[in-house]
Amino acid sequence: MYIKIDAYGECIQKYGEELCGDQVKIIRNPSGVTAILADGLGGGTKASLLTSFTAKIMETMCKSGVPIGQAADMIVEFQPETGEQDSAHKVPFTLIQIPFNGMMHVEQFETPDVILLRRGKPVPMHVSCRGLRGKTLRSGVMSIKQADTVIAVGSGMLSVGAKRNLKNGWRLETLSAYMQNAYHPRASAEHLVRLLLNAGNSLSFGKPEKDLSAMVFRLGT
Numbered sequence: 250m251y252i253k254i255d256a257y258g259e260c261i262q263k264y265g266e267e268l269c270g271d272q273v274k275i276i277r278n279p280s281g282v283t284a285i286l287a288d289g290l291g292g293g294t295k296a297s298l299l300t301s302f303t304a305k306i307m308e309t310m311c312k313s314g315v316p317i318g319q320a321a322d323m324i325v326e327f328q329p330e331t332g333e334q335d336s337a338h339k340v341p342f343t344l345i346q347i348p349f350n351g352m353m354h355v356e357q358f359e360t361p362d363v364i365l366l367r368r369g370k371p372v373p374m375h376v377s378c379r380g381l382r383g384k385t386l387r388s389g390v391m392s393i394k395q396a397d398t399v400i401a402v403g404s405g406m407l408s409v410g411a412k413r414n415l416k417n418g419w420r421l422e423t424l425s426a427y428m429q430n431a432y433h434p435r436a437s438a439e440h441l442v443r444l445l446l447n448a449g450n451s452l453s454f455g456k457p458e459k460d461l462s463a464m465v466f467r468l469g470t
Contacts, residue, residue: 400464
């Protein structure tokens with residue numbers, strides 16, 4: 250079965266910063282779509298440079314046909330060792346690849362878990378972990394279907410709302426519930442991303458204390 254893939258990603262920079270530390274890049278080719286969300290810690294110019302560089306490396310490798318598991322390993326190899334004082338150079342990331350045959354592959358390093366909704370209802374994803382240079386990468390491979398929605402966010406989205414009586418900010422399950430309520434079979438990936446980021450920005454009173462980022466895949470036939 251040939252699956253249509255609608256993918257979109259966007260970021261909002263931390264309040265007071267000119268550049269966004271998070272980066273989202275979407276790569277389309279004849280076999281499918283790959284999306285990269287690089288999560289800049291701390292925000293600002295330095296984070297923006299690091300995530301832009303990371304996203305570009307991933308894009309180059311994916312366009313060259315490097316398997317995303319191998320690409321994820323190579324990016325982690327370049328990152329500081331656990332416990333180094335230079336840990337500010339660390340770039341968490343989510344890498345999602347969906348070919349037109351519908352077999353999704355996810356690679357994550359220190360970013361919030363990917364959410365999969367099937368006709369608006371959450372579906373658990375089997376994830377395996379592997380260690381590399383003292384770090385842990387999470388991987389998942391799963392068959393996806395028509396009308397599935399795949400959602401990935403940067404860590405900043407889980408801190409919004411802390412000043413609105415949400416003591417610990419949004420949790421991943423709260424964000425998932427919000428997107429379940431927003432489900433509509435004809436909603437585009439762009440619409441869902443903008444809805445999610447607008448909610449995060451609103452919960453931050455329009456002054457987010459961290460970069461906000463989100464990317465969404467919507468599957469059709």
